[in-house]
Amino acid sequence: MAPSYWPLFNLVLRTPRLSLRPPTDDDFPQLIQAIDAGIHDPQMMPFSMPWTDTEPGARGQQAAQFWWRQRAEWSSNEWHLVFAVFHDDVVVGAQGLFAKHFPVLKEVQTGSWLTQCAQGQGFGKEMRAAVLQLAFEELGAEIARSAAFIDNMPSLAVSRSIGYRDNGRYREAPRGTPNTMINFELTRDEWLARRGELSRAHVSGLDGCLSMFG
Numbered sequence: 001m002a003p004s005y006w007p008l009f010n011l012v013l014r015t016p017r018l019s020l021r022p023p024t025d026d027d028f029p030q031l032i033q034a035i036d037a038g039i040h041d042p043q044m045m046p047f048s049m050p051w052t053d054t055e056p057g058a059r060g061q062q063a064a065q066f067w068w069r070q071r072a073e074w075s076s077n078e079w080h081l082v083f084a085v086f087h088d089d090v091v092v093g094a095q096g097l098f099a100k101h102f103p104v105l106k107e108v109q110t111g112s113w114l115t116q117c118a119q120g121q122g123f124g125k126e127m128r129a130a131v132l133q134l135a136f137e138e139l140g141a142e143i144a145r146s147a148a149f150i151d152n153m154p155s156l157a158v159s160r161s162i163g164y165r166d167n168g169r170y171r172e173a174p175r176g177t178p179n180t181m182i183n184f185e186l187t188r189d190e191w192l193a194r195r196g197e198l199s200r201a202h203v204s205g206l207d208g209c210l211s212m213f214g
Ligand SMILES: CC(C)(COP(=O)(O)OP(=O)(O)OC[C@H]1O[C@@H](n2cnc3c(N)ncnc32)[C@H](O)[C@@H]1OP(=O)(O)O)[C@@H](O)C(=O)NCCC(=O)NCCS
Pocket: 039, 040, 046, 047, 111, 112, 113, 114, 115, 118, 119, 120, 121, 122, 123, 124, 125, 126, 147, 148, 149, 152, 153, 154, 155, 157, 158, 161
């Protein structure tokens, strides 16, 4: 049972093949192992903040600081919910759901990664659908946004196959060379129209967390 002062440790999303739950410090070594095993071809950079370029020792420390920061800076107005993603009780990646001014704007954004040996099996789509279900059907979100580089085919495909619409472009230069980002948007009504075609998650442990989202 999670301590009453951090009820998010009770939150679990169970999809047909995956479990998603906010990582405790005990989960960090497995998460870092999944990062160190490789997330992408070193020739490309899928993230606008090129955090995977940091050498492994420092990267593990920075990753832990990032996960601690998301807890430390949590407010109902602005939050970043990190889920560790488990397949057969082994960490295979992370799925983020985050928002600014959530009680007013009702907008969420997502970000994710999977260790390379877990990619290409539909897990990316399954974990994104799980957090969208949480956002739209449990937390009252009205819009979900996402973005991916124009050459990140799996990430673009996850958004498009879930039903997001392209919503403009901008440029980022994570390694000093500009690349085009495609913005995506999905409204609540669009989600509700598509949800029957997507895997469903069983959500548990949410009741005690609801006040944390305003
Ligand atoms: C992006 C990522 C999370 C997607 O997860 P995944 O499990 O590999 O993707 P899935 O197997 O769920 O595939 C999703 C879709 O992409 C398609 N796809 C997968 N690889 C593809 C490729 N190389 N080219 C084109 N389409 C591809 C699949 O066919 C599927 O489309 P469909 O549902 O229409 O059939 C994962 O690849 C990853 O971690 N990549 C590195 C980190 C990253 O890019 N993070 C996102 C930053 S924006």
